[in-house]
Amino acid sequence: MTEQTPNPTPETVDQEPFIPxxxxxxxxxxxxxxxxxxxxxxxxxxxxxxxxxxxxxxxxxxxxxxxxxxxxxxxxxxxxxxxxxxxxxxxxxxxxxxxxxxxxxxxGIRVDLTQRSTFSLTAESEAAISGIGADPTIPPIRILAFYGSAQAGRRDQDTVLFDSYVRASGGKISYEFYDADRVPTLAQQYGVTRNGQIVVTTPQLDENGQPVVNEQGAIVYDTENAELVSAADQGLLTNAILKVAASGNFRAFFITGENTQSSQMVTLTRALTTQYDWTVREISLVQLSNPQGEFRLNDPNVDGEVIVLPGGSRPLSDQELQILTNYLDAGGALVI
Incomplete structure (x- = not known):
């Protein structure tokens, strides 16, 4: 009977690694x-x-x-x-x-593939905004966009439209995002009641026409003449920007005469009054030349004025032509 010697070599068991x-x-x-x-x-x-x-x-x-x-x-x-x-x-x-x-x-190449060109400026808007950028008398314009954390996706989409305004204005228009819930004091100053609303404003100017700066060195923006927009709609934003850019005491005098009323004149009058806060009057040239009248031409106390001749069925008299000549020689503006 033979004795079997045990195998001293133990069997090896493969161990699984700690991390597969x-x-x-x-x-x-x-x-x-x-x-x-x-x-x-x-x-x-x-x-x-x-x-x-x-x-x-x-x-x-x-x-x-x-x-x-x-x-x-x-x-x-x-x-x-x-x-x-x-x-x-x-x-x-x-x-x-x-x-x-x-x-x-x-x-910076971008192509707007939306059906209504939602994220790019129309030709009319781009022309108007480019004119603002080229006008040295118009102050910088600031867009304050109020978006909450729940509107992060909408904020990214609207950023493309805001960038279009910045490029078209040559940098004269700028924008900044805020959360109305985190800065309630700032939102209250501009009348913002919810996130999603947008404010268009300009810097406050001192008596020398320079922007007012606070103690921290930051520019103080105008809260009284700021425009509040309900959403990032291109039409609403462009109108608000134009209105803020032309803020001030502006007057338009529509010269009355025979058969001067028209639907176009009514539309223009309504737009100047409601959208741009202009003072619009239907008045005669003789009344404008009266020193005792309510209005007088070439008034140095107003920011701008224009005379509009909407047409009519009779020619101007010699007196009216002389009034217009004197007005234009003094730097007045005329639209025929």
């Missing part, structure tokens, strides 16, 4: 995805992007250390031979897309 290698690959892919999104959506590749990229690198290194067989198979097996070309093509396509996006963003 597959999970490390998933984390690495997520880190790369976050880094790409940060690069495409942010102006600078900040802490979040760098951290995500570092996480991806660390996870890949740990995966290689914890699963060397998988790494060796990837580098020497059929995956590299048959899938290498696909990987290279994918990398080239991604790199090309990133390069194109970076160039377009750097050049």
């Amino acid at each position: 290698p597959g999970l490390l690959l998933i984390l690495a892919g997520a880190g790369v995805l976050v880094a790409v999104l940060v690069f495409l959506t942010q102006n600078t590749f900040g802490v979040v992007g760098i951290g995500a990229l570092a996480l991806a690198v660390v996870c890949l290194v740990l995966w290689g250390l914890m699963a060397p067989d998988q790494l060796r198979s990837l580098l020497t097996g059929r995956t590299l031979r048959y899938g290498g070309l696909s990987v290279i093509v994918t990398i080239i396509v991604i790199a090309a897309m990133v390069a194109i996006f970076t160039f377009v963003r750097g050049q």
Whole structure:
């Protein structure tokens, strides 16, 4: 009878790693995805992007250390031979897309694909805003947009429209976001009752025509003549900007005569009165030339005035022509 000698070598049991290698690959892919999104959506590749990229690198290194067989198979097996070309093509396509996006963003190229051109200025608005930017007598205009945290998506959309106003005005128009719930005092000063409303205003001017600055060195903006807009609608915003830009004591004199009434004149009168707060009067030239009258031409105490000749069925008299001549020679404005 033979004796069997026991085997001194114990059986080895494969131990599962504490972190599955597959999970490390998933984390690495997520880190790369976050880094790409940060690069495409942010102006600078900040802490979040760098951290995500570092996480991806660390996870890949740990995966290689914890699963060397998988790494060796990837580098020497059929995956590299048959899938290498696909990987290279994918990398080239991604790199090309990133390069194109970076160039377009750097050049400020934007295309409004909405049906109603919601995020770009119409030709009329752009012409009006460009005129404001080119006029040195118009002060800077500030847009105060009140958006809460629940309106982050709408805020990002409206930023495109605000940027259009900034570009068209050559930088004379600027904007800033506030949360009405966090700055209730500021919201109350401008009559803002909820987030989503927008204020258009200009700096307060001192007696020398210079912006007023508070003790902290910040510009003080006008609260009395500011315009409150219910939403970021292009028509409402453009009208508010034009009204603020032309704030002051402005007068329009419509010269009365035979058959001078028309629907266009009524529409213009209503627009000047309701939208721009102009003083509009239907009056004769003889009344305007009366020194004892309510109004007088070339008044130095008003910010601007214009005479409108809407037509009529009779020619002007010699006296009326002389009044107009004197008015124009003194720098007056006439619309026929």
